[in-house]
Amino acid sequence: MVSKIDHLGVLVEDIDENRELFELLDVPVGRVERVPAFGVDIAFIRVGESLVELVEPVDRETALADDLDAAQQSALLHHVAFRVDDIEATLATLRRAGVALADQRPRRGAGDAAVAFLDQRAGNGVRVELVERETDVQLRD
């Protein structure tokens, strides 16, 4: 059902200020893309079979911006996204088991994926996202 960590979401005040460490580690940061539905700019970094997603809130009136403000630091490990083969079936399984869901139905996320967040309570405070994608994200410089 879960095949891998699709990505690890890291909220940042400024994508550019977070490039250097990854470049020193020889894992280059891809092109910045705007995701209007979430009010953010994002940049993906490929690390093995997974991605690190740097997420910069450009719309300050969003829950993501609030999360970063509350952390009182300029970068925050924010969510873990598991790749699933059938997101509707996984949501149905979790719903039957009484797991709280933030998204009852999948939404369109970055890279044209179907994504859904569990309620933060489901992870005892850790934000968990499910992601179904047809093909892996291709990084562009």
Place this chain on the structure above:
Amino acid sequence: MVSKIDHLGVLVEDIDENRELFELLDVPVGRVERVPAFGVDIAFIRVGESLVELVEPVDRETALADDLDAAQQSALLHHVAFRVDDIEATLATLRRAGVALADQRPRRGAGDAAVAFLDQRAGNGVRVELVERETDVQLRD
């Protein structure tokens, strides 16, 4: 230099209370192991090529216990660990570039790995660990 996400560290008040979600997602939680050097019990969960490491502080007088208390939730996405092929060489590269390190030399972590944490400031607040292992962790029930 970095080959993959070795593991994602999740601090938890109680490992058993965090099993159910993973088991519903069909990614079973391995056996609990004591790691005395860090004052914690841990359990690994394999997700694709990476691990999720549930870390339960059993010694409450440690920095890890303090981190969990400060978060005011019973689980906390705590650190991301990148697998490197030569941890000494990677630390030397980062040191030359002026990156702040918490561990100047590798320590022995869970699963007999050589591990070193960067200073939290290096990730602008995100805790980054480097891990060199001879072989992948084998999960035991």
